[in-house]
Amino acid sequence: MNLIVHHWDTDGITSAALLVRALKLEEFTNMTAPIGEFRFDERIWGAIEKAERLYVLDFNVPNEVEKVRVPTLFIDHHTQPRIKNPLVEQVNPSLEGEYWPANSLVVSEHFGIWNAWSALGVVGDIGEKAFGLERVRELLGKGGISREEALRLVELIDSNYIAVDREAVEEAVGVLLSHPLKELLEYEPWVKKAEAIRDAIEGAVSNAGERNGFAIVHFESPFNIISKVARKLVWELGYRGAVVVNGNFHGKAQVYFRISGKEAERINMTEVIERVRALGTNAGGKREVLGCVCERDKIEDVLAIIEEYLR
Ligand SMILES: [Mn+2]
Numbered sequence: 001m002n003l004i005v006h007h008w009d010t011d012g013i014t015s016a017a018l019l020v021r022a023l024k025l026e027e028f029t030n031m032t033a034p035i036g037e038f039r040f041d042e043r044i045w046g047a048i049e050k051a052e053r054l055y056v057l058d059f060n061v062p063n064e065v066e067k068v069r070v071p072t073l074f075i076d077h078h079t080q081p082r083i084k085n086p087l088v089e090q091v092n093p094s095l096e097g098e099y100w101p102a103n104s105l106v107v108s109e110h111f112g113i114w115n116a117w118s119a120l121g122v123v124g125d126i127g128e129k130a131f132g133l134e135r136v137r138e139l140l141g142k143g144g145i146s147r148e149e150a151l152r153l154v155e156l157i158d159s160n161y162i163a164v165d166r167e168a169v170e171e172a173v174g175v176l177l178s179h180p181l182k183e184l185l186e187y188e189p190w191v192k193k194a195e196a197i198r199d200a201i202e203g204a205v206s207n208a209g210e211r212n213g214f215a216i217v218h219f220e221s222p223f224n225i226i227s228k229v230a231r232k233l234v235w236e237l238g239y240r241g242a243v244v245v246n247g248n249f250h251g252k253a254q255v256y257f258r259i260s261g262k263e264a265e266r267i268n269m270t271e272v273i274e275r276v277r278a279l280g281t282n283a284g285g286k287r288e289v290l291g292c293v294c295e296r297d298k299i300e301d302v303l304a305i306i307e308e309y310l311r
Helices: 010-023 042-050 062-067 103-111 116-132 134-142 147-162 166-178 188-206 226-236 269-277 296-307
Strands: 002-006 028-031 053-057 072-075 088-091 209-211 214-219 241-249 252-259 282-285 289-294
Touching: 002 010, 002 042, 010 028, 010 053, 010 103, 010 116, 010 147, 010 166, 028 042, 028 166, 062 088, 072 103, 103 116, 116 134, 116 147, 147 166, 147 188, 188 214, 188 226, 214 226, 226 241, 226 252, 226 289, 241 296, 252 269, 252 296, 269 282, 269 289, 269 296, 289 296
Parallel strands: 002 028, 002 053, 053 072, 072 088, 214 241
Antiparallel strands: 209 214, 241 252, 252 289, 282 289
């Protein structure tokens, strides 16, 4: 049995479809990890035990790949260490110091198979910037897909993982393989999901309160939309920053704090992240963002820290 383990986003899904097409695989199983978790869970390890050959695509889990005991092709574009496991063939241009914007391109280059899926992976990973690449424009053009359609297809494909629907992510590979791309613009299960996600984002954004030019929003949703809500508030609506709380994300709380580039000169986000983490939460981020998952009863403590910076 051929087993494909891929990232849950459009780049991972198109990478898997490209691989199946390139190798003309008749029998295969494709799986993704629990959404949001960069590891192989029991279910994946169980499948690996039964597999004759494993493919890992666009999924940056070098530590897991070191442990596999079956011949494996590991194709990725994320920065990662060289794999020492002799059963693993690692294809990753980053090992030679090259930046490739999407894994779909690495798969296409490796097997010499190029089509609109190759381009969609790029649109998925880097958004509008993808259209600045000649190759992407050419592949979409040949496939009769406009820029707007490409962006919409990514929204539809990504709606599966944003809805935290692992099964639907896995089904998406088969859906791609069995439908012309144009038809997928009307693919009902994805259209409905994308609509529900858009509504949830709009709903959250329109409920935003304000303090000192910072947006503050509380909502509850099973969709993983917190970063999109914050981006909209800061990048599109021009707030100095946004504090966004999803008070019930599959039983946990998500807190997200995004600030504008200008505010990042004043607010030391590394310090905020450290303080929030010291509460015993799972917090991370960079210069302009803090993201945190915690128990619901910790929300007030996290907010108390963030509020000190909203001056
Ligand atoms: Mn990728």
